[in-house]
Amino acid sequence: MTATRSVYGREGMTAASVLDRHDFDHLISALTEEGYQPIGPILEGGRIIYGPIGSSSDLPIGKTDLHDGGLYRVIDRQDYALFGYNLPSDSWKQYLFPPRTLLWSANRSNGSFTVQPAIEEPPRLALIGVRACELAAIAIQDRVFTGTHPDPHYLSIRERVFIVGVNCVQAGGTCFCVSMGTGPELSDGYDLVLTELIEGDDHRFLIRSGTAAGGEVLSRLPLVPAVPSDCSNAEGLIATAADHMGRSLDTDGIQQLLYENPEHPRWDAVASRCLQCANCTMVCPTCFCSTTEDRPSLDGSSADRWRTWDSCFSLDYSYIHGGAIRSSAKARYRQWMTHKLATWIDQFGTSGCVGCGRCITWCPVGIDITREVQAIRTEEASHAHR
Amino acid sequence: MTNPKLAVWKFASCDGCQLSLLDAEDELLAVAAAIEIANFPEASREVLPGPYQLSLVEGSITTPHDAERIQQVRDESEFLITIGACATAGGIQALRNWSDVAEFTRAVYATPAFIDTLDTSTAIADHVTVDFELPGCPISKQQLLEVINAFLHxxxxxxxxxxxxxxxxxxxxxxxxxxAGTPCLGPVTQAGCGALCPAYDRGCYGCFGPAESANLESLVAEWSRLDVDKPTLIRALRTYNGYAPAFRVASEQLEDSR
Known part of the structure; x- marks a missing residue:
């Protein structure tokens, strides 16, 4: 099933080429020469996170990561894979929608009031190692930030970004991209896409461009044409990843399911475990809630307006005149999950969940969105049966 | 128009919180230009007479004398803001609330008869009406400046x-x-420190007290799964903000279940 949806067999795609592992640094140099700051997975303090990279030696060579509810560990692999991990703890969101952004500054003098927009030359970022679920998340944030009310701050960064996708050839313990239809293979939206192939000492990347800019970079690399067995190997690995998802989420009729069960006892059960810490929303690559902070000078002559990541788990987030409208933990968890999986579809035309599993891994008490949906579904079915 | 008068009052405390104001070096001149400092024990011995538009109160109430003194401070203050774990939750010295103070006094002082102290260390809000509470051990100087800024505007x-x-x-x-499986109080602790300890690979010690909707029951269960024993858990909850209601209830429940 999964092999047939592979782009490697699809007509109209640019031909795949092969980049040897020993030539991988040519890709990073080519991007740097094009004026991009390469950002990719790095190993820091024993954890894989995204950060600036100068060469392939900065990548988490020979490392992989274990994911489960509230559990993450980095361990050694048996090989020297560059992209042999599943997902870092942070996401590309921090680069496209930074945690803190100066929106504008204001000055007061002689009874008048002037506003200066925050002008900052946005960086040109090359994101290296973007997974299929993450590219789907970027596409979701694109709809949020560039739709009806385009956000100039997001746009200025986003339109300069170069994306190097990497197909997943293994699945993590909390992955469920197959359920959400977002992976494990990138389908479009990338400038370049790689599949890492390792057979003994033979370490290569199947590489293909998705845009003219990608083709430009590709033309500068020392490549050899791919042979059919390279493509079938890649297809096979991606299909294996698809078959080994750590989690699954049944999305059938999910809007109706959640809309019809606002008082389901499961919401109380999950609220009793939920720490209200907001980690799920912070690590979620699509959560976009923010708050604004005004920082006036002590004498009141000037003020800066900042935008900062916020969360629907904070009380102030639903504060309107008189108090917070979602004052209970139950109301806040229900709001988050129902928005993510159901009302998001009404609002933006797609689910807000890409199946990356970060909210499961990084919840300190391991609350699992896939299990919560299943519990509501099963218990509802048992109610209906009676 | 004269600048509003600011007074800093010290009760049972280490002075670390009022030092946060002196620590605001870059902003201190701007603060001094916007307010008249009428009382600030760590900076000057001069005390100007009240009333005071803004009083910052540091420290907890631990003696009968202080229990009276805070009433006078309240009477002379338009806005009264408590700063730090001692003033907002009783501080480290609230450990006495679970112990025999007379026994401590006998062990520490040569002539315990001269010591006139209360059995408890309590927050200022347990004694007088408080307009705003700024937690932290110590408080964040940025947050203190924000509180003063908000007051001025x-x-x-x-x-x-x-x-x-x-x-x-x-x-x-x-x-x-x-x-890393490191027990951390971060999920139940109010922000404000900038997440200092986790940035150095340590769990949060809860210096800023309970967050707005802290779920202690769930966090205690998780720490237990990380093999933290009950005495350690109780000690973690009774460090800087042990007598803050959410932490207090959790540690007392643990003690009762022993």
């Missing part, structure tokens, strides 16, 4: 009540609890 201080986890994620710190 007649607005509500922007001091978020959410957890330290938001600060960890915003600064890009990987969760120490999930990635």
């Amino acid at each position: 007649g607005r509500r201080p922007d001091i978020p009540g959410y957890s330290v986890c938001l600060e960890c994620k915003r600064r890009g710190t990987t969760c120490v609890m999930v990635a």
Whole structure:
């Protein structure tokens, strides 16, 4: 099933080429020469996170990561894979929608009031190692930030970004991209896409461009044409990843399911475990809630307006005149999950969940969105049966 | 128009919180230009007479004398803001609330008869009406400046009540609890420190007290799964903000279940 949806067999795609592992640094140099700051997975303090990279030696060579509810560990692999991990703890969101952004500054003098927009030359970022679920998340944030009310701050960064996708050839313990239809293979939206192939000492990347800019970079690399067995190997690995998802989420009729069960006892059960810490929303690559902070000078002559990541788990987030409208933990968890999986579809035309599993891994008490949906579904079915 | 008078009052405390004001070196001149400092024990011996438009109160109430003195401070203050774990929750010295104070006094002082102290260390808000509470051990100087700024402009201080986890994620710190199994009070502790300890691979010590909707029951269960024993858990909850209601209830429940 999964092999047939592979782009490697699809007509109209640019031909795949092969980049040897020993030539991988040519890709990073080519991007740097094009004026991009390469950002990719790095190993820091024993954890894989995204950060600036100068060469392939900065990548988490020979490392992989274990994911489960509230559990993450980095361990050694048996090989020297560059992209042999599943997902870092942070996401590309921090680069496209930074945690803190100066929106504008204001000055007061002689009874008048002037506003200066925050002008900052946005960086040109090359994101290296973007997974299929993450590219789907970027596409979701694109709809949020560039739709009806385009956000100039997001746009200025986003339109300069170069994306190097990497197909997943293994699945993590909390992955469920197959359920959400977002992976494990990138389908479009990338400038370049790689599949890492390792057979003994033979370490290569199947590489293909998705845009003219990608083709430009590709033309500068020392490549050899791919042979059919390279493509079938890649297809096979991606299909294996698809078959080994750590989690699954049944999305059938999910809007109706959640809309019809606002008082389901499961919401109380999950609220009793939920720490209200907001980690799920912070690590979620699509959560976009923010708050604004005004920082006036002590004498009141000037003020800066900042935008900062916020969360629907904070009380102030639903504060309107008189108090917070979602004052209970139950109301806040229900709001988050129902928005993510159901009302998001009404609002933006797609689910807000890409199946990356970060909210499961990084919840300190391991609350699992896939299990919560299943519990509501099963218990509802048992109610209906009676 | 004369500048509003600011007074800093000290009760049972280490002075660390009022030092945060002196620590605001870059902003101190601007503060001094906007307010008249009428009482500030760490900076000057001069005390100007009241009334005071803004009083910052540091420290907890531990003696009968202080229990009276705070009433006078309240009477002379238009706005009264408590700063720090001692003033907002009783501080480290609230450990006495679970112990025999007379026994301590006998052990420490040569002539215990001269010691006139209360059995408890309690927050200022347990004695007088408080207009705003700024937690932390010590408080954050940025948050203190925000409180003074808000007072000067007649607005509500922007001091978020959410957890330290938001600060960890915003600064890009990987969760120490999930990635290393390190017990951390961050998920139940109010933000404000900038998530200092997790950035150095340590769990949060809860210096800023309980977050707005802290779920202690769930965190205690998780720490237990990380093999933290009950005495350690109780000690963690009774460090800087042990007598803050959410932490207090959790540690007392643990003690009762022993």
